[in-house]
Structure formats: C-alpha cells, structure tokens
Amino acid sequence: MSLTPLIIAYLVLRRIGIGRVEYRRYFSEEGVFEGETVLLIEEISNRFFLPLIMVDVDVCINNDLQVAGYRSASGGMQQFISRFYLPSFMQVKRSIRLTCVKRGYYRLESVNICGIPLTANAELHVYPQALPYGESSPMENEMQNTAQTDRRLFQDPFSFSGIRDYRQGDAFRSINYKATAKTGTIKVNDRDFFSSRNIMVYIDFAQSYPHPLTTEAYSALMERALSYSADMVWSSIQQGFSVGFAANCRALGRNKNFTSFPMGRGHSHYIEILREMAAIRMMEGCSFMWLLKQDLDTLWNVDIYIMTTNASQPLDEVADIYTSRGNHVTVLALEDDM
Numbered sequence: 481m482s483l484t485p486l487i488i489a490y491l492v493l494r495r496i497g498i499g500r501v502e503y504r505r506y507f508s509e510e511g512v513f514e515g516e517t518v519l520l521i522e523e524i525s526n527r528f529f530l531p532l533i534m535v536d537v538d539v540c541i542n543n544d545l546q547v548a549g550y551r552s553a554s555g556g557m558q559q560f561i562s563r564f565y566l567p568s569f570m571q572v573k574r575s576i577r578l579t580c581v582k583r584g585y586y587r588l589e590s591v592n593i594c595g596i597p598l599t600a601n602a603e604l605h606v607y608p609q610a611l612p613y614g615e616s617s618p619m620e621n622e623m624q625n626t627a628q629t630d631r632r633l634f635q636d637p638f639s640f641s642g643i644r645d646y647r648q649g650d651a652f653r654s655i656n657y658k659a660t661a662k663t664g665t666i667k668v669n670d671r672d673f674f675s676s677r678n679i680m681v682y683i684d685f686a687q688s689y690p691h692p693l694t695t696e697a698y699s700a701l702m703e704r705a706l707s708y709s710a711d712m713v714w715s716s717i718q719q720g721f722s723v724g725f726a727a728n729c730r731a732l733g734r735n736k737n738f739t740s741f742p743m744g745r746g747h748s749h750y751i752e753i754l755r756e757m758a759a760i761r762m763m764e765g766c767s768f769m770w771l772l773k774q775d776l777d778t779l780w781n782v783d784i785y786i787m788t789t790n791a792s793q794p795l796d797e798v799a800d801i802y803t804s805r806g807n808h809v810t811v812l813a814l815e816d817d818m
Contacts, residue, residue, distance in 0.1 A: 497528035511605035526566035538592040544582035605758040608706040642748035683727040684768040684788035737765035781806040
C-alpha cells in the first residue's frame with residue numbers, strides 16, 4: 481500500500497490544525513528601565529485532535545531589545561524562529577529573555593506561524609535610566625535644604641493614589657489585604673502627601689546655536705537630559721512633592737508638537753510620566769519660549785527647573801515673570817562635554 485495518500489492526508493490535517501492554533505505573547509512587565517531585562521512570554525495552544533510537530537513561529541524583534549544569546553545581523557531587527565511541539569489540546573508557554581538596551585516604546589504586532597500570518601500584539605515601555613544631574617545635583621541640594629525646614633510631610637489618610645509593593649518602613653495599617661491575597665506578595669495602599677512643594681521640569685530639545693551638535697552627540701545629550709529628569713521626578717515623588725514635566729518635542733502616537741504632563745503626586749503619576757518619556761522621539765517640536773509661556777498663568781509658588789543647551793537664549797523675560805509670581809527658576813546647562 482502506498483504511503484502517499486496517508487502523507488497527503490496528514491499534511492491536509494496538519495494545515496487545518498495549524499489554522500486552529502491560538503497564539504498570544506506579552507511582556508512580563510509593562511515597563512522597565514533602560515539596561516534592565518524583561519521576559520517576552522509566548523503562549524501557544526493546539527485546539528486540534530492531532531499533535532502538531534515543528535510548529536515554527538517567525539519572530540521579529542527590534543535590536544534595541546536584545547535577545548539573550550542572539551547575534552544581531554545588520555539592520556534594525558532580530559529575526560529568528562521559535563519552534564514548538566504541540567500535543568493535542570494542550571498549551572505550551574515559553575519565555576524569551578530580553579535586555580532593554582535603549583529607551584523607547586516598543587510594539588510587537590504580528591507573527592508568522594508556518595506561513596500563516598497572525599496578529600500578536602505586545603507592547604513595552606523602556607524608561608530612561610535615572611541619573612543625577614552632574615556630581616552634585618542642584619535639585620538634590622534644594623530638596624535636602626527643604627527637608628531640614630519646618631515644612632513637614634504628612635500622608636493624607638483620605639487620599640488614594642494606587643497600590644504598590646511593601647517597602648521597609650511602611651506602616652502595617654497601610655497593607656491592602658485583598659491585593660496581598662490576590663498576588664501572593666505584600667501590597668500597600670499608596671497615599672498622597674500634604675505638602676506645598678510643587679516642582680516643574682522642562683527640557684529644551686532645540687539644537688544649540690551658533691554651534692549645533694552632530695546628530696549622534698545631540699541624541700546622546702537629550703537622552704541624558706531625560707535621565708536627569710527621570711531622577712528629578714523620582715526624587716520629588718519620593719518626598720511627597722507634586723511634580724510635572726514638559727518638553728518641546730513630539731511623543732510617539734501624539735499629534736501635538738510638544739509634550740506636557742501636569743503636576744501630580746504618587747507612584748502611579750510617576751509611572752505615567754515615565755511612559756511619556758519612553759514615547760518621546762528625538763525631534764524638535766514647538767518653540768521652547770512658546771512652551772514656557774503656556775504655563776505663565778497656571779504656575780504659582782513652583783520650583784521650575786529648565787534644562788537647555790541654549791543657555792544664551794533670552795530666558796530672562798519669562799524667568800522674571802515666573803519669579804514675580806512666587807516661583808523659583810533654575811536653569812541647568814546641558815553641555816556636550818559633561
């Protein structure tokens with residue numbers, strides 16, 4: 481008896497089975513910091529009565545999410561095959577470890593399973609690495625001075641800004657027992673603070689004149705500015721201050737030619753700002769002076785920090801107006817030789 485009809489029947493049934501395969505993928509974290517690792521988790525299910533062997537999933541991942549053990553070829557993407565053996569009516573889960581080498585917003589959209597295209601969305605925000613401004617940050621010094629004054633910080637027992645992991649020093653009464661039981665790790669309610677300290681951080685993404693930087697130097701300097709800002713925002717949030725962020729550049733998926741995040745408190749607010757920073761693209765948007773003037777009528781008694789490579793630009797007029805309303809303005813120079 482010829483095996484050809486059996487082979488043909490198997491191939492037909494295999495093709496039907498491949499068409500019933502269910503595949504999804506997701507990252508183990510919604511966001512991580514630049515330089516950290518994250519897992520890309522694949523889940524594939526065989527909904528057919530026959531086992532399926534050599535089920536190849538063609539995967540394409542940006543080189544900035546470096547796959548462990550993968551030697552990157554030329555170009556901006558890593559392409560490889562993830563091969564599965566699928567018993568009948570079974571699900572297989574696999575994890576791929578990635579190192580996030582560059583800040584950004586990454587979205588995986590589709591895969592190819594044995595020649596069949598399939599939608600498989602997964603998104604990840606890679607936050608800028610938090611770095612202090614220089615060896616002695618003016619932001620840190622002012623915060624230390626404020627902490628030594630009589631302006632004490634108290635948690636507001638009636639506010640609620642989210643749920644976070646337990647940290648040493650947290651009061652036991654702040655434990656969220658429902659979230660703890662659900663996750664298996666100790667979770668606490670994150671409360672806002674009573675404090676009159678308000679902080680606003682601005683970044684000027686415009687090129688410096690009359691000596692513009694090379695594209696590589698400019699990108700490195702702006703990445704460093706985002707890292708400084710991330711550290712300032714975190715320092716502010718840790719001490720219960722209200723903090724906001726703005727920059728004259730575009731963010732991926734936004735139609736505006738500037739980025740602006742209002743002042744707020746709490747860990748969830750901090751994560752939202754980091755997500756916005758992750759989506760920023762290195763391109764100049766609106767005029768920086770225009771951006772500063774948009775907040776003239778809304779900022780009162782605020783510590784304003786301005787990061788710019790254009791220290792010679794006419795900031796005095798805007799700074800004087802801000803100062804006349806009880807604000808304190810500090811210009812932080814961004815220099816290529818820092």
